Amino acid sequence: MSDSIPLQYHQNAEGIRSVDPRRSTIKRSPVMTLVEFPHQPSEDKIVVVQHGEATEFLDVAYPTLRLHESSANILLAHALARAPVETVLTECQFIDDTDVQFLPSPTQPFRSNNFWLTVWSQRAKSPPVLDLALSCLESSSSKYPVFIWTPAKMGMQSPQWLDPRVRAMAAYLQVCVDHERVFAAFGPSMLVTTFADVWAGLTGFQINPQPLYKAFSAVCTPQDIKVTATAEQCGARKATIHDLDAAARLCQEFASSSEYPLDLPDATAEARQLIDKGQLWVGTLMGEIESICAVARSSLHVSAITKVFTTPDARRNGLAQTLVKEVTSRLFKSGKHSVMLYVGCDNQAQRVYDRVGFQIQHADIWLELGFVGTNPGHW
Numbered sequence: 379m380s381d382s383i384p385l386q387y388h389q390n391a392e393g394i395r396s397v398d399p400r401r402s403t404i405k406r407s408p409v410m411t412l413v414e415f416p417h418q419p420s421e422d423k424i425v426v427v428q429h430g431e432a433t434e435f436l437d438v439a440y441p442t443l444r445l446h447e448s449s450a451n452i453l454l455a456h457a458l459a460r461a462p463v464e465t466v467l468t469e470c471q472f473i474d475d476t477d478v479q480f481l482p483s484p485t486q487p488f489r490s491n492n493f494w495l496t497v498w499s500q501r502a503k504s505p506p507v508l509d510l511a512l513s514c515l516e517s518s519s520s521k522y523p524v525f526i527w528t529p530a531k532m533g534m535q536s537p538q539w540l541d542p543r544v545r546a547m548a549a550y551l552q553v554c555v556d557h558e559r560v561f562a563a564f565g566p567s568m569l570v571t572t573f574a575d576v577w578a579g580l581t582g583f584q585i586n587p588q589p590l591y592k593a594f595s596a597v598c599t600p601q602d603i604k605v606t607a608t609a610e611q612c613g614a615r616k617a618t619i620h621d622l623d624a625a626a627r628l629c630q631e632f633a634s635s636s637e638y639p640l641d642l643p644d645a646t647a648e649a650r651q652l653i654d655k656g657q658l659w660v661g662t663l664m665g666e667i668e669s670i671c672a673v674a675r676s677s678l679h680v681s682a683i684t685k686v687f688t689t690p691d692a693r694r695n696g697l698a699q700t701l702v703k704e705v706t707s708r709l710f711k712s713g714k715h716s717v718m719l720y721v722g723c724d725n726q727a728q729r730v731y732d733r734v735g736f737q738i739q740h741a742d743i744w745l746e747l748g749f750v751g752t753n754p755g756h757w
Contacts, residue, residue: 422499424543425506426550428487432460435494440470442508442529447680448597448718452525452564453513455675455682457494469678487553491516495550497543509543510569514555519647521755523746524551526565526573535568541576544569548576557581561752562590567745574747583749590637591746593720594728595739600710602735603703613662614697614704617653617670621660624667625649632670632687637748638756652685659705661688661697668692671701679715686719686727698727703734720744 429435435457436443443454458466497510513525528535551560560577563570574585617625623646630645640648652658652672661669669692672685683705688698706717721728721738728738748754 422501424509424546425498425500426546427496427498428550428554429494429496430488430490430492432457432494433462433465435496436461436465436470437473439494439496439508439511440473443511444469444678446529447677448716449595450511450527450529451675451677451680451682451718453494453511453527454677455680456513456515456522456525458677460492466678487550489554493554495547495554497547499543510547512547512551514551514559516755517757519644519756521559521561521753522757523562523564523755524560524573526563526569528566528569535566537572540569540572544572545576548573548580551577552580557583558751558753560749561754562746562748564591564746565744567592567743570745570747574749578749581749583751586748586750589745590748591720591744592723593725593744594723595718595742595744596721596728596731596736597716597718597739598706598731598734598736599716602737603706603710604733604735614659614700615662616656617649617658617660619650619653621667622646622649622653625653625658625660625670628667628670628687628689629685631689632685637746638754640756658685659701661701663692663695663697668695669697669701671698671705673705673709676714679713681709681714681717683717683719686730699730699733702730706734 427438429438439457440454443450443457447454461470492515494514495510495512496508497512498506499509500506509528509530511527513522515522515525530539560581560583563573563577565573577583578585626642626646626649629649629652630640630642633640633645649658657673659671659673660667661671663669669688670685671683673681674684675682683702686698686702688695709717717736719731719736721731723743732738
């Protein structure tokens with residue numbers, strides 16, 4: 379990949395500078411970058427910052443992410459997984475809101491396979507406020523969708539507040555990546571809908587008319603979890619390498635019901651990675667593995683569970699409920715304060731999670747929207 383990218387800003391009708399790629403060339407910056415987007419003097423000054431390293435992102439965003447650890451689970455956990463162990467164990471070097479200062483001179487966006495964008499607003503004589511965060515990352519085997527998050531409550535996400543911030547973020551993002559790379563965006567519904575409309579207008583890639591995923595978030599705490607049958611009674615246990623073939627089959631069946639199917643070799647690689655990390659649990663019926671549940675995206679006090687799947691013939695036997703309860707209980711014993719998950723709005727598994735003690739946020743809808751003609755990844 380070239381160390382330079384074409385770049386030229388110009389003022390458009392919305393008052394946000396976009397890019398004409400036919401003009402000048404800017405050298406890649408190795409550190410985080412900052413670009414300001416001009417607004418009327420009476421409004422907040424909106425600033426977009428690019429972070430090429432997890433530590434750079436956490437150095438400024440961690441105080442806010444920490445206060446919203448469950449809703450920020452995807453961005454925070456992915457950043458922590460890419461940060462040095464010392465940074466994580468010292469709670470990101472004890473940074474606080476008062477430590478967040480933006481002193482570097484404005485520089486230009488750079489291209490990278492892994493980066494974060496943060497959008498800040500600031501008024502005169504006031505500290506900067508983190509309004510939006512975006513990650514554009516890839517795993518060892520695939521590219522993730524763009525994940526977008528805001529700490530703002532639903533009532534604060536009015537078009538007047540959201541539009542200029544999303545437009546600034548999208549205008550910046552279009553310089554950082556090939557447009558085909560943004561195959562989907564996942565986050566709070568209003569935020570993702572606004573982003574998708576802006577991104578389609580900037581790039582010409584139309585929004586897939588059917589959402590790839592529409593889900594509620596759900597959270598369980600030690601006080602919420604309900605008593606169920608023991609793991610021994612229902613055959614719930616951590617998976618071992620001897621379970622690889624059965625686990626791979628279930629990983630493949632789980633993926634086949636999503637927008638990101640896997641062939642058997644990829645499903646086997648995924649199952650092996652989960653087993654090697656101790657993140658996969660299985661449920662057995664009559665000695666056969668019929669259910670799986672995986673731990674994902676762990677931060678300091680929160681973990682997520684995913685890939686909850688039971689073979690159709692073994693359903694209605696309590697396997698999924700037992701697995702989810704056992705994994706959740708283990709996470710609490712390990713020191714987690716809460717466990718979160720996403721469940722499809724029309725998924726009957728909501729009843730399973732409710733029986734375990736998860737509080738489903740029916741007013742909190744998360745959405746994944748795809749773009750037609752892009753290069754799909756997987757998550």
